[in-house]
Amino acid sequence: MPSDAPDPLMVHFHPDQNGVEEVDLDDLAAHCRIIDVRSPGEFEQDHIPGSSNVPLLGDAERAVVGTLYRVKGKESATQWALHKLQSRSDDFLAALRSQIGCEEQPVICCARGGDRSRNVVQFLNQQGVSAKRLTGGYRSYRKTVIGRLExxxxxxxxxxxxxxxxxxxxxxxxxxxxxxxxxxxxxxxxxxxxxxxxxxxxxxxxxxxxxxxxxxxxxxxxxxxxxxxxxxxxxxxxxxxxxxxxxxxxxxxxxxxxxxxxxxxxxxxxxxxxxxxxxxxxxxxxxxxxxxxxxxxxxxxxxxxxxxxxxxxxxxxxxxxxxxxxxxxxxxxxxxxxxxxxxxxxxxxxxxxxxxxxx
The missing domain is CATH 3.40.50.300 (P-loop containing nucleotide triphosphate hydrolases)
Known part of the structure; x- marks a missing residue:
């Protein structure tokens, strides 16, 4: 079982339960760029066309979070994921910036429009990057696709x-x-x-x-x-x-x-x-x-x-x-x-x- 204790060398990031600015897929402006923070495996299975993958966690790390969630609960799993984000914040931020143009605003997409994307949006905002969360995440997009094809x-x-x-x-x-x-x-x-x-x-x-x-x-x-x-x-x-x-x-x-x-x-x-x-x-x-x-x-x-x-x-x-x-x-x-x-x-x-x- 991985440790969920914080690393003292981690960059300080203080998430909260406040809401973040959201945008629906149908309302995306031309200057918005969808950044999918799901794991590479999730992204490979399917993603919104035109989106870029800047994973918050790798596939193995996502499996660890799932184990923590089942064994220790949501709070432990969330904290472990946040510690991972903090420990690689510079690399994550650089990877994200490489995917967006100077005039583009990142719109963060996760599986359901939940904690993953909310925490990333808050992290980016604290780093001076204006970002929004995609309402409903990939799941909402998938429902739209199914309805369209029916x-x-x-x-x-x-x-x-x-x-x-x-x-x-x-x-x-x-x-x-x-x-x-x-x-x-x-x-x-x-x-x-x-x-x-x-x-x-x-x-x-x-x-x-x-x-x-x-x-x-x-x-x-x-x-x-x-x-x-x-x-x-x-x-x-x-x-x-x-x-x-x-x-x-x-x-x-x-x-x-x-x-x-x-x-x-x-x-x-x-x-x-x-x-x-x-x-x-x-x-x-x-x-x-x-x-x-x-x-x-x-x-x-x-x-x-x-x-x-x-x-x-x-x-x-x-x-x-x-x-x-x-x-x-x-x-x-x-x-x-x-x-x-x-x-x-x-x-x-x-x-x-x-x-x-x-x-």
Whole structure:
């Protein structure tokens, strides 16, 4: 059990039970910067987009506080955490100042808008830094996200379909750059390409992170846009589940199919999945297809052998024909398309798409 006795060398900080100035998330001014003081592990699970993590406690220290709370009570846990803040006050203050501009005001966020953020705001104010507490903390934000995703309403939604390697993601990204607020990129929010190899070279997001990024993207949509474009997906993008309200809209929205020949799709697949570690991560992940996939054990051996021999385009063709294409074609049997786009480059596809959507 850690000692909760004060260190005589600690910087003096005198918290009190007085309230601190608060601000709601919806009322944040442009000069406000959210500083999340939760532990790195909490922050990694999910956080308010655009916020910065300046942890009051590390993950192991947070576990200690939890133990103290259970064994000795709230007061002991609070005092131990405060002693930690005091013992590293200079470093904490320097880390926080590095995250805010000269004209920005820190808004402190903790889990529930409780003691952690109140004590930090008081500490900052005593150090001459004007700060506010985010009302309700992360929990309040999370409730807002859940409510937002339960009531999605999108006018002019279109779904972009196409075989793997057709270039759907590149088209979406190009459109998003040219027309901000008109594209929803679910794979970007999930950090996953929605396939057995989908996380190779990626940093997959948690379900909560996925939902936070999606909610932020929904709020950033252009209300005056005549159309919104989203890539066709299964109900899950990797292991991240699409909210039911959005999924239901995707099932009834008009659809566009992007068509590309096999050679072009294979080359695009090679570009997308090549990693700094070479083909090792792909070769390893292919093992999961041996037992249950139409590719089968012999197909996996063939693809792995081609990759080891630096023939990735031929390997990609086998993967497309034996694994990806059958899955897509099975799911597309009942779909109808408002129009199809055949192209040889992303720019050509974007131009055809804009002509169709704006007509």
């Amino acid at each position: 009531q999605i309403q999108l006018d002019g939604l279109w779904v972009l379909d196409g075989l793997t390697g057709a270039g759907k993601t590149a088209v979406l990204q190009s459109l998003a750059c040219k027309y901000p607020g008109r594209v929803l990129d679910l794979e970007e929010y999930a950090g996953h390409r929605s396939s057995i190899l989908g996380d190779v070279g990626k940093l997959p997001k948690t379900q909560k992170q996925f939902e936070s990024l999606l909610a932020a993207a929904l709020d950033a949509l252009d209300d005056n846009s005549p159309w919104i474009l989203i890539e066709g997906e299964s109900r899950k993008v990797g292991n991240r589940q699409i909210p039911k309200s959005l999924w239901d809209m995707m099932q009834t929205a008009p659809r566009i199919e992007l068509v590309r020949d096999l050679d072009s799709r294979a080359r695009l697949l090679v570009e997308e999945y090549r990693t700094e570690e070479g083909w090792g991560p792909v070769i390893e992940r292919l093992e999961a297809l041996r037992a249950y996939d139409p590719l089968g054990s012999e197909g996996v051996d063939a693809v792995q052998s081609l990759l080891r021999c630096e023939q990735p385009v031929d390997a990609a063709k086998i993967l497309l024909q034996k694994h990806y294409d059958p899955r897509y074609l099975h799911g597309s049997e009942q779909r109808t398309y408002s129009f199809r786009i055949s192209e040889t480059s992303t720019d050509e596809a974007v131009q055809q798409l804009l002509q169709a959507l704006d007509s």
